[in-house]
Amino acid sequence: MVFKTEPFILNLGPIHPSTHGVFRMRVVVDGEVITDIEPVFGYLHRGIEKLAENKTYKQIIPLTDRMDYVAAMNNNLAYAITVEKLAGIEVPERAEYIRVIMSELQRIVSHLIGIGSFFNDMGTFFTPFVYMFTGKEKITDLLEMVSGQRLLHNYMRFGGVSGDLPPEFLPALRKFLREMPPEIDMYDRLLKENEIVLARSKNVGILTREMAINASASGPVLRASGVKRDMRKADPYSVYDRFDFDVPVACNGDCYDRYQVRIEEMRQSIRIIEQAAAGIPEGEVINPVPLRFQPPAGEVYGFIEGSKGELGFHIVSDGSARPYRLHVRAPSLINLTALKNMLTGWKVADVMVIFGSIDICLGEVDR
Amino acid sequence: MEIKSQQSSMNIDLHEGRLIEELKRSSCEMMPEPSEWLDEEIKRNIIVSTVDKLLNWGRKTSLWTETAFTACCTFEFISLSSPRFDIARFGMEVLRSSPRHADLIITAGTLTWKMAPQIKRIYDQMAEPKWVIAMGSCGISGGIFADSYSVVPGYNRILPVDVYIPGCPPRPEALMAGIERLRKKIEKKSFTKVD
Amino acid sequence: MTTTMKGKQVFDMLKGELASAIVEVQDECLVVKPAKLTEVAGFIKHTQGLEFDYLSSATGIDYPDYFEVVYLFYSLEKNHRFTLRIRCADKADPVAPSLTCLWMGADLQEREIYDLLGIKFSGHPLLKRIFMWEGFEGHPLRKDFKNGF
Numbered sequence: 001m002v003f004k005t006e007p008f009i010l011n012l013g014p015i016h017p018s019t020h021g022v023f024r025m026r027v028v029v030d031g032e033v034i035t036d037i038e039p040v041f042g043y044l045h046r047g048i049e050k051l052a053e054n055k056t057y058k059q060i061i062p063l064t065d066r067m068d069y070v071a072a073m074n075n076n077l078a079y080a081i082t083v084e085k086l087a088g089i090e091v092p093e094r095a096e097y098i099r100v101i102m103s104e105l106q107r108i109v110s111h112l113i114g115i116g117s118f119f120n121d122m123g124t125f126f127t128p129f130v131y132m133f134t135g136k137e138k139i140t141d142l143l144e145m146v147s148g149q150r151l152l153h154n155y156m157r158f159g160g161v162s163g164d165l166p167p168e169f170l171p172a173l174r175k176f177l178r179e180m181p182p183e184i185d186m187y188d189r190l191l192k193e194n195e196i197v198l199a200r201s202k203n204v205g206i207l208t209r210e211m212a213i214n215a216s217a218s219g220p221v222l223r224a225s226g227v228k229r230d231m232r233k234a235d236p237y238s239v240y241d242r243f244d245f246d247v248p249v250a251c252n253g254d255c256y257d258r259y260q261v262r263i264e265e266m267r268q269s270i271r272i273i274e275q276a277a278a279g280i281p282e283g284e285v286i287n288p289v290p291l292r293f294q295p296p297a298g299e300v301y302g303f304i305e306g307s308k309g310e311l312g313f314h315i316v317s318d319g320s321a322r323p324y325r326l327h328v329r330a331p332s333l334i335n336l337t338a339l340k341n342m343l344t345g346w347k348v349a350d351v352m353v354i355f356g357s358i359d360i361c362l363g364e365v366d367r
Numbered sequence: 368m369e370i371k372s373q374q375s376s377m378n379i380d381l382h383e384g385r386l387i388e389e390l391k392r393s394s395c396e397m398m399p400e401p402s403e404w405l406d407e408e409i410k411r412n413i414i415v416s417t418v419d420k421l422l423n424w425g426r427k428t429s430l431w432t433e434t435a436f437t438a439c440c441t442f443e444f445i446s447l448s449s450p451r452f453d454i455a456r457f458g459m460e461v462l463r464s465s466p467r468h469a470d471l472i473i474t475a476g477t478l479t480w481k482m483a484p485q486i487k488r489i490y491d492q493m494a495e496p497k498w499v500i501a502m503g504s505c506g507i508s509g510g511i512f513a514d515s516y517s518v519v520p521g522y523n524r525i526l527p528v529d530v531y532i533p534g535c536p537p538r539p540e541a542l543m544a545g546i547e548r549l550r551k552k553i554e555k556k557s558f559t560k561v562d
Numbered sequence: 563m564t565t566t567m568k569g570k571q572v573f574d575m576l577k578g579e580l581a582s583a584i585v586e587v588q589d590e591c592l593v594v595k596p597a598k599l600t601e602v603a604g605f606i607k608h609t610q611g612l613e614f615d616y617l618s619s620a621t622g623i624d625y626p627d628y629f630e631v632v633y634l635f636y637s638l639e640k641n642h643r644f645t646l647r648i649r650c651a652d653k654a655d656p657v658a659p660s661l662t663c664l665w666m667g668a669d670l671q672e673r674e675i676y677d678l679l680g681i682k683f684s685g686h687p688l689l690k691r692i693f694m695w696e697g698f699e700g701h702p703l704r705k706d707f708k709n710g711f
Binding site: 038041042045047049050051054211213214215216217227229234235236301310312314316324325327329333334336337338366 | 563616667
């Protein structure tokens with residue numbers, strides 16, 4: 001006997017324990033199978049782009065912190081690089097190395113939280129999350145040491161960073177570099193051969209290579225689909241061309257691959273930090289810009305490889321102290337383009353696993 | 368049967384938009400703190416009895432939190448509940464996803480007008496007695512986003528807030544201090560006499 | 563290292579009717595007539611030697627005289643980038659063609675531009691507000707929009 005079921009609209013969010021913030025989906029289900037989905041955005045739209053038009057260039061740095069709030073350093077860096085490109089500011093060597101170290105530490109934080117909440121969504125309630133947070137707190141201490149803030153660091157400036165590393169930072173970083181790789185191996189060992197994890201994530205939510213490119217996915221989502229593209233290699237910014245690291249790629253494009261790419265990326269970040277910490281030169285950390293900073297008129301697009309993907313800033317300047325227009329290419333938002341294709345055909349229970357594997361940050365999606 | 372999902376979702380959107388506009392119009396004024404609502408007569412006649420002490424001790428030592436987290440401050444709250452700061456010492460480690468189980472709502476993060484009806488609805492669904500902690504600058508006044516067209520300038524426009532915790536974001540220690548303040552406040556209250 | 567293609571270089575490859583769709587050849591980009599955008603974008607996507615298969619970002623800008631939409635393309639294979647622009651002179655009712663038929667990645671970005679700047683994208687499968695709620699008056703990123711509660 002065949003049961004006929006009627007399609008039913010299921011509302012998920014905006015307050016939901018596993019939507020990583022205030023994301024909302026309207027899922028049309030036929031029985032338990034998803035036939036259609038419509039993401040609803042905007043529950044954290046704070047109008048950063050409009051606010052930026054009324055602030056001077058320097059005042060915007062704290063605003064960028066609050067976009068992708070688990071990777072504030074990366075946002076700072078992307079914005080600073082863009083304005084430096086616009087105004088042609090040189091950055092001292094030491095500052096570049098500090099930036100690389102901070103950016104990679106922040107990438108590890110972001111991936112730890114991404115992986116932790118991914119497994120949280122899968123149903124391993126809070127155990128991996130607590131492990132990841134233990135690792136995250138170690139990095140938070142390091143970042144707090146240099147910037148004075150735990151979460152929203154506001155550390156990068158045009159032409160460098162706001163302050164030099166304190167003398168106890170590098171020894172603490174070396175200690176961290178000794179402790180972290182075994183810890184990452186431990187997380188990986190705990191999770192990658194777990195039968196439930198494999199059953200829930202292998203071959204689930206496949207994003208094909210063609211689809212990933214067509215949907216402008218970037219970051220770990222794109223690389224898990226077999227495209228070897230990392231802005232650090234494709235178009236090196238800062239001093240990334242001096243470091244030796246690999247770009248991890250997986251081929252299936254399923255949830256498990258996205259997890260694996262993130263784990264591998266953390267190992268590569270450790271490698272980069274090791275090299276940067278060994279080669280960090282002495283000298284100035286900032287090439288100061290004038291108090292009344294007015295970049296020349298023009299248009300510029302600057303980008304970095306953020307932890308979620310290609311994070312870009314598009315600034316139009318009219319020569320005044322405030323930007324005429326500031327647009328953010330938010331990888332979290334654009335990675336969600338393919339969500340519908342990834343979810344259609346799967347069961348309701350898979351929604352959160354697939355969604356969690358994309359790893360978005362709502363502050364960046366909505367801005 | 369086929370649902371025209373686009374059409375029906377448009378209706379949902381329009382309905383939601385009307386709710387938001389309505390709430391926005393009705394919340395131009397700040398809401399006073401809950402203790403200010405009580406009229407003088409009641410305040411003078413409250414006697415904190417032993418029964419109250421026992422009830423309040425029970426209430427303050429097992430505050431269950433609703434997970435109504437909106438933005439950045441969430442991560443400081445999660446840090447607080449992670450092993451390092453260990454919120455379990457306060458009997459608060461239970462995070463509830465259902466408002467019916469919760470008696471404290473920590474509003475961690477910026478509130479936008481689009482989100483406001485949902486938060487208000489969650490608050491309305493919580494059972495009495497209930498408390499609100501506004502965490503972070505955005506929760507107090509809108510903070511860095513106070514000028515924005517889409518941000519609610521402070522949670523006290525839509526909810527009666529008991530404790531404000533400044534900071535952007537407040538450190539976990541600050542959050543602990545705020546929770547301690549709330550516990551003191553609960554101690555002083557007599558809920559058996561009101562109404 | 564990603565190279566930036568010069569506007570002249572790409573313009574020389576456009577032939578016949580497509581060349582007439584170009585309004586202006588700038589150093590690193592081409593300004594296209596809005597009506598012909600999909601043809602030009604399809605051409606640079608499929609032509610050997612250009613192969614811009616990745617639409618990175620789409621941005622709308624409100625200038626005093628016109629609205630401008632900026633598209634940034636990458637070629638993953640060739641590792642080069644290029645920018646296309648269109649200008650909508652009609653400030654009261656700006657309309658631009660949608661690129662969703664060529665790149666799915668344009669979907670959410672065009673909805674964002676529609677919501678915040680009010681540029682309508684003809685041919686978009688689901689063009690409605692993305693960040694603001696239905697019933698919100700005005701488009702926040704326009705210069706005449708007054709910020710504040």
